[in-house]
Amino acid sequence: MSQRKLANMKFIDPKLIPATGNLEIDRDHLRLAESMNQVYESWQRGMRCPELAGKFEELRGHLASHFGKEITIARGAGYKRWLAHHHEHKEFLHRFDDFLGTCRTASGPDQANIEMFMELEQHLFEHEVMSDQDMWNLWDKDGKVLANEKLISWKPEFSVGVEQIDGQHQRLIVLLNDIHLRLRDGLTPVTAIVERLKMVYLEALQHFRSEEQYFSHLPEPMADQHRIAHESLIKELKAALDDHDMADSQRLTALVEGYLKFWLLDHILNTDSRLREYLK
Ligand SMILES: [Fe+2]
Ligand SMILES: [Fe+2]
Ligand SMILES: [Fe+2]
Ligand SMILES: [Fe+2]
Known part of the structure; x- marks a missing residue:
């Protein structure tokens, strides 16, 4: 060399x-x-x-x-x-x-x-x-979002055809939208935002458990991949919540607007949606 x-x-x-x-x-x-x-x-x-x-x-x-x-x-x-x-x-x-x-x-x-x-x-x-x-180019370069714009708006194509699951997805979206607005207006203390994220974590845990009860209808590799996707989000969220650097609104914004939003959209549209085919 x-x-x-x-x-x-x-x-x-x-x-x-x-x-x-x-x-x-x-x-x-x-x-x-x-x-x-x-x-x-x-x-x-x-x-x-x-x-x-x-x-x-x-x-x-x-x-x-x-x-x-x-x-x-x-x-x-x-x-x-x-x-x-x-x-x-x-x-x-x-x-x-x-x-x-x-x-x-x-x-x-x-x-x-x-x-x-x-x-x-x-x-x-x-x-x-x-x-x-x-x-x-997919997102706004200055990260500008209108003050009362929702992070995610529920659309009919998000439905996976199971009322319980759709309801849980809607609830997760509501929680994330609420956190997003609080981060935007800057009126909620960071510790209270972290508390709300813990709620998202617990709701996600419970939701994944409910969803996994339907997995017996899925082919084995698909069920496995789906379970792994759930585990990885739980791991990611847990690590973020245990991380003391989280006590910073920029870091929280990155997690919510830069990652969780896209994770949830991607997961509902590309993974959960497969349930629809098998639960007919
Ligand atoms: Fe790349
Ligand atoms: Fe990169
Ligand atoms: Fe899922
Ligand atoms: Fe789901």
């Missing part, structure tokens, strides 16, 4: 990351940059493969979670090319895994695998600023 190549390894200045208009995605980008910078700093301190593999694994974890979230948000926002985009992510992670495999078994300071990483880094940069830009 030449010194010239090493010098090319970049420290990412978080201030230079462009805002996407979605606060949750912006937050993820900051975390990704932090994780990249940790790799860079470890490298500067002399850490090499295979020791460095742990840092790369962390970065891979953040990337996978970011990609997953991005697709959920994009689908929920009605982005038509989401499947092609999802394949781009998958391919990228595949290459990253090849790289990780090489790094885990490598030794010595001059491995070609760091060159491979820099290629990946470049590729990621291109993906994040070029391919992703297509999606950034």
Whole structure:
């Protein structure tokens, strides 16, 4: 590995990351940059493969979670090319895994695998600023929403054909709309907003339990995937509620407007809707 190549390894200045208009995605980008910078700093301190593999694994974890979230948000926002985009992510992670495999078994300071990483880094940069830009137009760049505009309005196509389930979905939408308005007008203390989010968490838990009672009508793989989707939201919400940094209205806005809204829309329209076919 030449010194010239090493010098090319970049420290990412978080201030230079462009805002996407979605606060949750912006937050993820900051975390990704932090994780990249940790790799860079470890490298500067002399850490090499295979020791460095742990840092790369962390970065891979953040990337996978970011990609997953991005697709959920994009689908929920009605982005038509989401499947092609999802394949781009998958391919990228595949290459990253090849790289990780090489790094885990490598030794010595001059491995070609760091060159491979820099290629990946470049590729990621291109993906994040070029391919992703297509999606950034889905939401208002200044995050402007009219004061009394609802976060989600119930539409007939949301119905999954089971009154109990539709009612629970409507209730979740009402709760999220209420939190959204409170975040907008800024009159509710952050602690009270967190309390309301805990209610969303409990309602979601109960709702998932009700929904899962119908899963015996679904083919096994579909039921499993659906259950996993529920578990992942519960995990995500729980982590957010346990996170003390949540006591900040910007962070709460990112969670509610940037993620939960799209998760719920995507989940109702693309996952829960499958119940309709099997419960006829
Ligand atoms: Fe991204
Ligand atoms: Fe992407
Ligand atoms: Fe569901
Ligand atoms: Fe549901």
